[in-house]
Amino acid sequence: MRTVYLDHNATTPLDPEVYKVMEPFIVENFYNPSSVYSRSRKVREKVEEARAKVASLLNASPEEIIFTSGGTEANNQAIIGGAKANAGKGRHIITSAAEHHAVLDTCLRMEKEGFEVTVLPVDEYGRVLPETLEKAIRTETVLVSIMYANNEVGTINDIKTLAEIAHKNGSLFHTDAVQAAGKIKVDVKDLGVDMLSVSAHKLYGPKGIGCLYVKKGTKIESLLTGGGQENKMRAGTENVPAIIGFGRAAELTIERGTELENHIKDLEKILREGIKERIPDIIFTGHPEERIPGCVSVCFKYIEGESMLLLLDQRGIMASSGSACSSKSLKASHVLLAMGISHEIAHGSLRLSLGKDNRMEDVEYLLEVLPPIVEKLRLISPLYQGGR
Amino acid sequence: MRTVYLDHNATTPLDPEVYKVMEPFIVENFYNPSSVYSRSRKVREKVEEARAKVASLLNASPEEIIFTSGGTEANNQAIIGGAKANAGKGRHIITSAAEHHAVLDTCLRMEKEGFEVTVLPVDEYGRVLPETLEKAIRTETVLVSIMYANNEVGTINDIKTLAEIAHKNGSLFHTDAVQAAGKIKVDVKDLGVDMLSVSAHKLYGPKGIGCLYVKKGTKIESLLTGGGQENKMRAGTENVPAIIGFGRAAELTIERGTELENHIKDLEKILREGIKERIPDIIFTGHPEERIPGCVSVCFKYIEGESMLLLLDQRGIMASSGSACSSKSLKASHVLLAMGISHEIAHGSLRLSLGKDNRMEDVEYLLEVLPPIVEKLRLISPLYQGGR
Amino acid sequence: MYSEKVMEHFLNPRNTGTITNADGVGEVGNASCGDIMHIEIKVNNDVIEDIKFQTFGCAAAIASSSMLTELVKGKSLAEAEKITNKSVAEALGGLPPVKMHCSNLAADALRKAIEDYRRKFAKEGA
Amino acid sequence: MYSEKVMEHFLNPRNTGTITNADGVGEVGNASCGDIMHIEIKVNNDVIEDIKFQTFGCAAAIASSSMLTELVKGKSLAEAEKITNKSVAEALGGLPPVKMHCSNLAADALRKAIEDYRRKFAKEGA
Ligand SMILES: Cc1ncc(COP(=O)(O)O)c(C=O)c1O
Numbered sequence A, B: 001m002r003t004v005y006l007d008h009n010a011t012t013p014l015d016p017e018v019y020k021v022m023e024p025f026i027v028e029n030f031y032n033p034s035s036v037y038s039r040s041r042k043v044r045e046k047v048e049e050a051r052a053k054v055a056s057l058l059n060a061s062p063e064e065i066i067f068t069s070g071g072t073e074a075n076n077q078a079i080i081g082g083a084k085a086n087a088g089k090g091r092h093i094i095t096s097a098a099e100h101h102a103v104l105d106t107c108l109r110m111e112k113e114g115f116e117v118t119v120l121p122v123d124e125y126g127r128v129l130p131e132t133l134e135k136a137i138r139t140e141t142v143l144v145s146i147m148y149a150n151n152e153v154g155t156i157n158d159i160k161t162l163a164e165i166a167h168k169n170g171s172l173f174h175t176d177a178v179q180a181a182g183k184i185k186v187d188v189k190d191l192g193v194d195m196l197s198v199s200a201h202k203l204y205g206p207k208g209i210g211c212l213y214v215k216k217g218t219k220i221e222s223l224l225t226g227g228g229q230e231n232k233m234r235a236g237t238e239n240v241p242a243i244i245g246f247g248r249a250a251e252l253t254i255e256r257g258t259e260l261e262n263h264i265k266d267l268e269k270i271l272r273e274g275i276k277e278r279i280p281d282i283i284f285t286g287h288p289e290e291r292i293p294g295c296v297s298v299c300f301k302y303i304e305g306e307s308m309l310l311l312l313d314q315r316g317i318m319a320s321s322g323s324a325c326s327s328k329s330l331k332a333s334h335v336l337l338a339m340g341i342s343h344e345i346a347h348g349s350l351r352l353s354l355g356k357d358n359r360m361e362d363v364e365y366l367l368e369v370l371p372p373i374v375e376k377l378r379l380i381s382p383l384y385q386g387g388r
Numbered sequence C, D: 001m002y003s004e005k006v007m008e009h010f011l012n013p014r015n016t017g018t019i020t021n022a023d024g025v026g027e028v029g030n031a032s033c034g035d036i037m038h039i040e041i042k043v044n045n046d047v048i049e050d051i052k053f054q055t056f057g058c059a060a061a062i063a064s065s066s067m068l069t070e071l072v073k074g075k076s077l078a079e080a081e082k083i084t085n086k087s088v089a090e091a092l093g094g095l096p097p098v099k100m101h102c103s104n105l106a107a108d109a110l111r112k113a114i115e116d117y118r119r120k121f122a123k124e125g126a
């Protein structure tokens, strides 16, 4: 059966080029980079080369990169480590209602540690408006964490402006750039952020590795204590092949430049227009322009997401409804609800996220398969008047 | 040049059999196990199969296994998560002076969170004596964390007795079994522990993955918050290939049974006797019998460890001095010092740790190469009277 | 995740739609919890002669509705009322624990439809 | 980790050992910090005619000692005293930051040896 992968926001296929550089470090060069013998030192060199490549993707310095086990750990590290190390400033944290659970839940958890947390509302597109932050920020605000690009609807926040507001107030600014890195330019200097999270498996790199950028001079506590790895900021024997793969994935992202972005934008346009033409009673969610390329988030009235996904799967199409991480949960997406979409409509959400290997045929196939699926489900829906 | 790897306590080579099962999940089956389509569900099944295998190695149930990014995270999770979730019992933690930094430093860090920490002394062999624990334990002791086998000297603690003492007192018992799993039998039921940490790369599995066994009914807080992975106990997209590799490594460990243990013990005996015969003024450290197989820890008087390692490296022999993780630090091993060994002697420590691929020729080669190296360094040492 | 039976019913749901001049109509659930089940029955001599459903919800909800209609079609009202949400789930070869709540609706909707029928019938009979 | 120069000196240390009837002896460091350097010199007409070292320590410490002896052998005491720990490290092509403290010992040991010589010489001269 034909298969079409349209779930690149959940995870991306590992680039064979990335695999090529990882492979020699999986079996053959298995050495612990902290050992003193020459083979270990060579592994250490490769780890440091990878760090430089990741730094370069973000326009950071290598010393500003802490490798973590993924985006979730990077977010936890930034929030817990950043807030605790700077609690002298105050014990107030600000985040937004559209954050990934790795940020939102981690912030809320800090309430147990005596922090107060403000969850900013977002507008109908999922954006945090600068004036909302202006109003909520206080002298005691130690940390502001607002995502760069949303994983469900793709909306991009104006991080530069938001970071400026935080800095004017003397607060740290962290952004979860897990969905941004690899899709749009991520320049920590230009954004002016203090901390920024990335996950390799969202940019054609391996799973189990990510990083936190920490601007030089930023005080943060480590999350994992133990051996002095990662400049004492993240203990644990380094996941060497994954780090090396992440480095190569970062390098390939740089090499691709805006070419990939344009290719994906072209496909996305046809996908959107095709859906709009073929299927009535739909609502596209997310910002119409300020959006990462390739993310088509759409709600089909009268029907429910999981049913759609399973019927699509029957035809070899892989997509998601709401966040991949909460796909087992029965609640409607907190992101869509935060954007003011009703439960009923939010339940009918479908996220199609394009990636570098998608071709026009994939989009055409989706456009052929999706309309009858929506129609089939609508016909058995008690909410659909057309069916009565 | 001939190379002989004698640093298996630092990390082990990935078993090609393990690699074989991982490989299809690195590039081809890259799907996120939390997605709903069939290819993801197949990946999820493999993850759960791996969990069952790891559980079986430890004589645990699959639901009792939380996958983590390695031994360090498992230790941090156990200590922070265990102590915080049960702080109602009291805010006192007990650990030992011979622990790996991932336990020792994590316990000490809990002082910042309002916990009191008692670091138990160890005997000359590095063991925690049950009576020492008896004396230190109090009503408010929420958690006792004592390692199963020591990474530097190989000494095995009497976990069963120690866990009983903790339980009589109503305290949780955690053991760091990172150096035990794969080398000796690890049976959580027989040991009677509440939590137990394992790291895959120490048993011919991949780096970047480990697990924490948490006995059914044990209350613990998660360390990383976010998506609801690992039964809400450990957020983050699963490191699928590593988990599958860990499962296979566990299975191979079970299959090997005591065969490997015996092979390594035979080599170890010859290694020890050979060193004793050929080099004077040495001190073997660790317990003479209660010891994991393959770990030969020895101090050579008058000389310093790193010099030895570099000269061994010149001849293709890879070994370590003290813990791999602290090899960049300039302090003498805290484990050897805790055992009452002087700084001067502790600086001259060498750890040779055998593994499954070592053969008699490797031992013979080491025994040929090591004595002249020790002699050379002694001759330029101001502490060595033979040199004057 | 789902048993073969669940998938089979989800992909080929039986007895979907509505009945013209239904004798009883039942609906449970609401959109905020993610599932709505609507059941219509045609009753003759205390036997469910025809039954149709419409469901807004996940695969488990759709399959449960479909299975329920199969289980009760041709059964007496008394027999049909014995059907529990649990027996629907069992007939489907089990549901994932996280989805058990979805099958909780089908039998409830049927019961409401029977109640509705009884109410009308009582009136007519009176 | 180490420069080629460091490794070369570590693998083939120059001027190791002791001098019979040395004119000056200097020792610094202690075992608990992990490094001990012992230097002996033979002085003739205020020139270091011979120098030998013994070192307990890591590769950086051994290489630093060896390099120091090469740097000062044949030099006048005045010139030798100008040698700093930093210049030893530089001559070695640099040391890893974490190891800088090791080279701190070599010049100190030499200075002690020169002091020792001066003390003896002063007595004899007196
Ligand atoms: C916006 C965002 N943040 C964080 C994460 C978590 O990253 P990871 O799965 O690598 O832990 C994800 C992906 O699931 C994400 O989309």
Ligand SMILES: Cc1ncc(COP(=O)(O)O)c(C=O)c1O
Binding pocket: A235, A236, A237, A238, B009, B010, B069, B070, B071, B072, B073, B075, B100, B102, B147, B149, B150, B151, B176, B178, B179, B199, B200, B201, B210, B325
């Ligand atoms: C006893 C012990 N505990 C914990 C660890 C840490 O394990 P990992 O490197 O997998 O984080 C190690 C290995 O370095 C160890 O030997």
